[in-house]
Amino acid sequence: MPEGADLGERLRAGDLGAAPAVLNLLENRSTAARAEARHLLAAVSPSALGGEPRGHVVGVTGPPGVGKSSLLSRLVAEWRSQGRSVAVLAVDPSSRRSGGSLLGDRARIDVDPADRSVYIRSTAVGDRLGGLAPATRAAASALAAAFDVVVIETVGVGQSETEVADVADTVAVVVQPGSGDVLQFLKSGIMEIPDVLVVTKADLGRPAMRALADLRSALRSLGARETALIAVSSVSPPTGIDALAEALDAHRASLDLPARRLRARRLAALADFAAEHGDRGLRALGGRRAAVRWLEQQDPGLDAAALERALAARAAATS
Amino acid sequence: MQHMAETPPPRLPERDRPWLMRTYAGHSDARRSNELYRGNLAKGQTGLSVAFDLPTQTGYDPDQELARGEVGKVGVSIADLGDMRTLFEGIPLDQMNTSMTINATAAWLLALYIVAAEEQGVGQEALQGTTQNDILKEYLSRGTYAFPPGPSMRLVADTIAHTVEHVPKWNPINICSYHLQEAGATPVQEIAYAMSNAIAVLDAVSRRVEQDRMGAVFGRISFFVNAGVRFIEEHAKLRAMAVLWDEIGLERYGVEDERHRRFRYGVQVNSLGLTEAQPENNAYRIALEALAVTLGRSVRARAIQLPAWNEALGLPRPWDQQWSLRLQQVLAYETDLLDYPDIFEGSKVMDGLVDELLEGAREEMKHVHELGGAVEAVDYMKAALVEAHRERITRIEAGEHIVVGVNRYTETEPSPLTADADGGILVVDPAVEAERRAAVEEWRSARDQAAVDAALAELARVARDDSENIMPATIAAARAGATTGEWSQTLRAEFGSYRAPTGVGEAASVPTEDLAELRDEVERVSDALGRRLKILVGKPGLDGHSNGAEQIAVRARDVGMDVVYQGIRLTPTEIATSAAQEGVHVVGLSILSGSHAELIPSVLEALAEAGVAGVPVIVGGIIPEADAARLREAGVAAVYTPKDFDLGRIMHEIVELVAERESAEAGARA
Numbered sequence: 001m002p003e004g005a006d007l008g009e010r011l012r013a014g015d016l017g018a019a020p021a022v023l024n025l026l027e028n029r030s031t032a033a034r035a036e037a038r039h040l041l042a043a044v045s046p047s048a049l050g051g052e053p054r055g056h057v058v059g060v061t062g063p064p065g066v067g068k069s070s071l072l073s074r075l076v077a078e079w080r081s082q083g084r085s086v087a088v089l090a091v092d093p094s095s096r097r098s099g100g101s102l103l104g105d106r107a108r109i110d111v112d113p114a115d116r117s118v119y120i121r122s123t124a125v126g127d128r129l130g131g132l133a134p135a136t137r138a139a140a141s142a143l144a145a146a147f148d149v150v151v152i153e154t155v156g157v158g159q160s161e162t163e164v165a166d167v168a169d170t171v172a173v174v175v176q177p178g179s180g181d182v183l184q185f186l187k188s189g190i191m192e193i194p195d196v197l198v199v200t201k202a203d204l205g206r207p208a209m210r211a212l213a214d215l216r217s218a219l220r221s222l223g224a225r226e227t228a229l230i231a232v233s234s235v236s237p238p239t240g241i242d243a244l245a246e247a248l249d250a251h252r253a254s255l256d257l258p259a260r261r262l263r264a265r266r267l268a269a270l271a272d273f274a275a276e277h278g279d280r281g282l283r284a285l286g287g288r289r290a291a292v293r294w295l296e297q298q299d300p301g302l303d304a305a306a307l308e309r310a311l312a313a314r315a316a317a318t319s
Numbered sequence: 320m321q322h323m324a325e326t327p328p329p330r331l332p333e334r335d336r337p338w339l340m341r342t343y344a345g346h347s348d349a350r351r352s353n354e355l356y357r358g359n360l361a362k363g364q365t366g367l368s369v370a371f372d373l374p375t376q377t378g379y380d381p382d383q384e385l386a387r388g389e390v391g392k393v394g395v396s397i398a399d400l401g402d403m404r405t406l407f408e409g410i411p412l413d414q415m416n417t418s419m420t421i422n423a424t425a426a427w428l429l430a431l432y433i434v435a436a437e438e439q440g441v442g443q444e445a446l447q448g449t450t451q452n453d454i455l456k457e458y459l460s461r462g463t464y465a466f467p468p469g470p471s472m473r474l475v476a477d478t479i480a481h482t483v484e485h486v487p488k489w490n491p492i493n494i495c496s497y498h499l500q501e502a503g504a505t506p507v508q509e510i511a512y513a514m515s516n517a518i519a520v521l522d523a524v525s526r527r528v529e530q531d532r533m534g535a536v537f538g539r540i541s542f543f544v545n546a547g548v549r550f551i552e553e554h555a556k557l558r559a560m561a562v563l564w565d566e567i568g569l570e571r572y573g574v575e576d577e578r579h580r581r582f583r584y585g586v587q588v589n590s591l592g593l594t595e596a597q598p599e600n601n602a603y604r605i606a607l608e609a610l611a612v613t614l615g616r617s618v619r620a621r622a623i624q625l626p627a628w629n630e631a632l633g634l635p636r637p638w639d640q641q642w643s644l645r646l647q648q649v650l651a652y653e654t655d656l657l658d659y660p661d662i663f664e665g666s667k668v669m670d671g672l673v674d675e676l677l678e679g680a681r682e683e684m685k686h687v688h689e690l691g692g693a694v695e696a697v698d699y700m701k702a703a704l705v706e707a708h709r710e711r712i713t714r715i716e717a718g719e720h721i722v723v724g725v726n727r728y729t730e731t732e733p734s735p736l737t738a739d740a741d742g743g744i745l746v747v748d749p750a751v752e753a754e755r756r757a758a759v760e761e762w763r764s765a766r767d768q769a770a771v772d773a774a775l776a777e778l779a780r781v782a783r784d785d786s787e788n789i790m791p792a793t794i795a796a797a798r799a800g801a802t803t804g805e806w807s808q809t810l811r812a813e814f815g816s817y818r819a820p821t822g823v824g825e826a827a828s829v830p831t832e833d834l835a836e837l838r839d840e841v842e843r844v845s846d847a848l849g850r851r852l853k854i855l856v857g858k859p860g861l862d863g864h865s866n867g868a869e870q871i872a873v874r875a876r877d878v879g880m881d882v883v884y885q886g887i888r889l890t891p892t893e894i895a896t897s898a899a900q901e902g903v904h905v906v907g908l909s910i911l912s913g914s915h916a917e918l919i920p921s922v923l924e925a926l927a928e929a930g931v932a933g934v935p936v937i938v939g940g941i942i943p944e945a946d947a948a949r950l951r952e953a954g955v956a957a958v959y960t961p962k963d964f965d966l967g968r969i970m971h972e973i974v975e976l977v978a979e980r981e982s983a984e985a986g987a988r989a
Contacts, residue, residue: 019900020899020900020901020902023902024850024902027849027850027902028848028849028850029849029850030849033849065698099838099841099842099851099879100841100851100875100876100877100878100879100880100881100882101876101881101882102823102872102873102876102882102884103881103882103883103884104821104823104884104886106883106884106885106897106901107818107821107884107885107886108818110816110818113890113892113893113896113897114892114896119900120897120900120901121900121901121902122883122901123881124851124881235467235469235815236467236813236814236815
């Protein structure tokens, strides 16, 4: 087993080739591996780096079949043409029926296999309900120390973008023309307002324009002026990809990054705690909202693992 | 005594003419295939059926990276006009009826054929034959697509529009239900998806021709069907298709002329059911399947090609093909089959079967229609096929579906048919690929490059302009000396490339109790590994027959593994990159095209370069034992062939393999 501290050192030095071993370690649930993972995460924490990891963590989510993979293929190509390195963490929501899973997304993201600056990893959601794979949060923050962009791709709408929002700097929700449910979810507040809203299949012409208009008026009525609305087409010749990349960058530039990352670490700690200790653990903390309030008063320098340990200690003391 | 109101005459006034007899043939290069064709014609074959190699089918020249290992393997390599010329040397094209199994690049191969005929002094109006040209089933089953669905449908529509006006005796498309059955379709699915596919094609053409030409267009659409060994039901399937086709013509497209609405089809009988175990039994299966498409006169096949007895072993030799042809000749000339009117006319059993199939097919067609038609419903249909095939395999494993020699009556004497030095199959000379690379380079250096550049620039312009027909520019490029790879690359640049849905994600699971023991094994090994056992499944090379890989992927999931299913048409680098990035514990590769000897060692090398040399590799496919031994020597952990039908056993061995490696590593750590 590789030393967690060594892997952290390699990431800090910008060694993209460390990524597979980093993921293998972070996904490993054995006691020894978890100890090494703590060393790894400590080595790439803001206090060790003297600031937030520089990579842009982008969440890309949307219902199945809207063209996320084609969009990602084009977006990765756009970032690569700007010389940026990209890691994609593709989280598969569906098939945890037998314990096993089928991760088909990789086949659909089209990249140059010889390009060492692109890393793609597929993960199953795991035993956790509805959310991110257990290692995904940790992996996103670790890889952000070495990669320019880290994409977390999830499938679904109404729930998954909330999960992604807890870990990503910028969340893009992808919809296709004619998906009225997204409009409803948005209006009724089931879905949180994304940072960027992408309408695919712009080549369809009229239906795409109509979808744009509907979403624009919905955003306006919700007072969501900051949300960028972009129409893209992934079929040749692709359109709107550069505008999307710009919108993602613009959001990142406007962001109070340390605050958002701090919130992400606190929520990650709570999610990990809840996965480990369940509802009973949460009750011991006085409920989820009380736990979040308590976390907000903790030292901003603590990493997620330290925060989780603090939560566990507090729960043990009060129960 | 039963009273018959009116007894039809029991015999035809004149014996029927037999169908066109072909064998699906071609390998290596144009010269060797031309010899083969002339030999087959001399033996009484009445038409030709050209098998192209995978690079030609997917639009690559013999010297491109993805063509490696595949040149001349499953068919003949045709890169340019010179090859097409040689392929038909000494075969007068005004008298020949040629069927070409070509889809993504059909417009191109048709153009080469037209120009080769022109050089023989034969105008395109005199040509007879068929281009398969059915792209939707490539997405669903066969995998040799090149472009995305939209532009592909345009190419199909353009070839139809061109031939209806200029090559009036040509069948520009064979709507293929054949490959749907090979992918596991039930008779109802085969009927419904083929008809839905035909509707999508006709709708696309109707936007590109004058409306008064739709009757003629409808009349040129023919089908390419399959027939399995349940030959009574298979015959009923054909009758049901004829009923639906007539209905669609009349009701959807207003085709008045009854002759234009006739259901015309060619056939290659079932390969899926042919077995590697006791392969001689396949001769019987093929004979019975031939009955399904010939028994009833009203839906008798127009053209038949039969597989050879040894298809599950490898490529057939000329003698194997002769044996297949002789079966057709015995059926047509020795039996009394062609003496009678339709022998099922008035049969209540047959009519009942037909009604049952029609009911199911109409319902399924309605569902596809509601999804927006066949193009939009590709994902749905693909998932349904993977699921149907999974069910079939599960029934074979459980012994509910009896396959003689495979899961019942497996005792056998050694077969003298496979005892020869060649193992009973044709092996393509490995020197062919190098010859072909040199030949295409020579072709390029000898031609007028400026003319080729101009022709390709014009092709690109037409590709961008959806209102123009692609055929004239394609014919001009063929005449100027462009190559298969250049034509395809020009269109790829305009249309974009594409990956079809895999359909595996939606397949249902096997009932839990059957797999409990295996799941426990997977859990145990996953615990030892610290994370869930993860496997990469994919297909190197150009072969698109993904059934086997898909079934392995689905079962691996069902026993609890994390499965990265990477799909088809992968380079060794792609496979190695994925294996390393995904952190898999084992790699499963599938190859059916015979290119394993070249491709598998390349994958092993690439894995070593990617730093994951220790990850065990297993291989499945049509792999002769001698090759399997060589692969194991090269470092492959296990080789599986069609006789290994028991997926449970394969899964067990995979888990063992990973467990052994883990405990060896744990030992090294300790």
